[in-house]
Amino acid sequence: KxxxxxxxxxxxxxxxxxxxxxxxxxxxxxxxxxxxxxxxxxxxxxxxxxxxxxxxxxxxxxxxxxxxxxxxxxxxxxxxxxxxxxxxxxxxxxxxxxxxxxxxxxxxxxxxxxxxxxxxxxxxxxxxxxxxxxxxxxxxxxxxxxxxxxxxxxxxxxxxxxxxxxxxxxxxxxxxxxxxxxxxxxxxxxxxxxxxxxxxxxxxxxxxxxxxxxxxxxxxxxxxxxxxxxxxxxxAWLSEVELASTEDFTSKSKDGTVVNSLVVKPAGFKPGQKYPLLLIIHGGPNGQDEHSFSFDQQLFAAQGYVVLAVNYRGSSGRGSAYQKAIYADWCNKEVVDLVGAVDEAIRIGVADPERLGLGGWSYGGILTDATIAVDPRFKAGVSGAGASLQLTMYGTDQYILQYEQELGVPWKGLEPWIRVSSAFLHADRIKTPTLFMCGEKDFNVPIAGSEQMYQALRSRGIDTQLVVYPGQYHGIMMPSYVRDRLERRLAWYGKYLMPGGQPAQ
Missing domain, CATH: 2.120.10.30 (TolB, C-terminal domain)
Incomplete structure (x- = not known):
């Protein structure tokens, strides 16, 4: 019918x-x-x-x-x-x-x-x-x-x-x-x-x-x-596995902001040895990476990566001024904080500067796009449910009230919208091979955001793929797709960050 x-x-x-x-x-x-x-x-x-x-x-x-x-x-x-x-x-x-x-x-x-x-x-x-x-x-x-x-x-x-x-x-x-x-x-x-x-x-x-x-x-x-x-x-399950260790990690951004994060080190971590680093960026942005069990972080660490989880400005847990610091200024201070944390991991000898990867979902995907547009050091990226040409999200996602209260309507002032769309508008600077992923029916961050970035990188000849999960929304719920997403992320990182493109275990 x-x-x-x-x-x-x-x-x-x-x-x-x-x-x-x-x-x-x-x-x-x-x-x-x-x-x-x-x-x-x-x-x-x-x-x-x-x-x-x-x-x-x-x-x-x-x-x-x-x-x-x-x-x-x-x-x-x-x-x-x-x-x-x-x-x-x-x-x-x-x-x-x-x-x-x-x-x-x-x-x-x-x-x-x-x-x-x-x-x-x-x-x-x-x-x-x-x-x-x-x-x-x-x-x-x-x-x-x-x-x-x-x-x-x-x-x-x-x-x-x-x-x-x-x-x-x-x-x-x-x-x-x-x-x-x-x-x-x-x-x-x-x-x-x-x-x-x-x-x-x-x-x-x-x-x-x-x-x-x-x-x-x-x-x-x-x-x-x-x-x-x-x-x-x-x-019973925990008794059968060897888990990575998670420690507090602090860095100072180039503007002097103190940023608190977590660093997850593989089991058997050897001080003085440099490891491939994955910068895994949380969404929200009003949320925090915290001392609770994270399957993804443990899975990545089990492959031999050091995982860095950064509570950039805009995150919660550090007070009102800290989480409101990005109001109407998205993908700016957050990227400064993310890059500063990676710099600190390199400085203390934990991260191999030649094997840097990053990724995230939702606002974490948005920040992945923004970071690779300003820092070419990352050898692999995975951007999930992200967007970069924010102007095109007006009227296509579910955040109309926030857009008009925070950025204003674009026909009365285009500059704020251009500013928060910087990653797409500077796609010519991106060198990072990036895997884009999204749910087909996502109305939170619609699939167009991932499609646009995929198209930009494909047009420029940068190695990229787009994975669409049929019938899925902002959160991928189908068990087979959940597994597929993990396997594809591991394979993409392994291809660019491990010797000989070592497959995931």
């Missing part, structure tokens, strides 16, 4: 996986277990998400953007509604920016904890703070105003006197606690590890996932600041 035409009349009209956005919205429903019937309790041109029942089971707190045109606004807020059809939706927060996260009710149902972001124009670089507000609405109180680190996963203590949460902090994370009335933040865990999925029982006992660079996330109990392991899902 022939599908009907798609009518589009929205400002934000497409999203990865969802496709073209029509008039459908996500609303809250309540399902009665006895009658086996459901009824909608919200309606309108809004989406509702992250619903949480109140302690007495009568109300639901949720997150929604209820601006006159939600497509043109990043102003989400917390709302409460009684769990019945026709009930009035009551606003809890009024901050002119994102109030989000999974709302957390206090045990007595009088307060709601949530995450407060930054002003709307900076929504792509949010550093979330912990805040509480009366459940009936009223002045909000930010509990981590001076922390300068992003928080997540807020939970109330059983007595309602304090809140627990996770803090993202310079390549690691920890569990924090603060009085509900405000005060100093207590750091309850430490070490070079990552914690997530914190949960508290009614008896106050805490469990969470804990991971290190050599430990896949497992469930642990948290007892007086110590971890007690409860699950051993991956223990």
């Amino acid at each position: 022939t599908k009907p035409p798609i009518l589009i009349d929205r400002y934000h009209f497409k999203a990865d996986r969802e496709g073209y956005l029509g008039g459908l919205r996500e609303h809250l429903w309540v399902f009665d277990l006895e009658t086996r019937k459901g009824e909608a309790i919200t309606s309108g041109l809004y989406n509702e998400r992250s619903p949480v029942w109140s302690p007495d089971g009568k109300r639901i707190a949720f997150v929604s953007n209820r601006a006159p045109d939600p497509d043109r606004s990043g102003d989400t807020n917390i709302y409460v509604v009684e769990a019945r059809a026709g009930a009035e939706v009551l606003p809890v927060t009024t901050f002119a920016g994102p109030d989000e996260g999974r709302p957390a009710w206090s045990p007595d149902g009088q307060w709601i904890a949530y995450l407060q972001g930054d002003e709307p124009r900076l929504h792509a670089y949010n550093l979330n703070k912990l805040a509480v507000s009366p459940a009936a609405g009223g002045p909000a109180r930010v509990l981590t105003p001076s922390l300068d680190r992003a928080v997540e996963n807020p939970l109330w203590s059983a007595d309602g006197r304090s809140l627990f949460f996770i803090v993202e902090d310079d390549r690691a994370s920890y569990v924090g606690r603060v009085p509900a009335s405000g005060g100093n933040v207590d750091k309850l865990t430490g070490g070079r590890r990552v914690v997530s999925s914190l949960s508290l029982g009614s008896d106050g006992k805490a469990v969470l996932l804990q991971s290190t660079a050599v430990e896949i996330p497992e469930v642990h109990a948290l007892e007086n600041g110590e971890f007690r392991r409860l699950s051993r899902q991956n223990e």
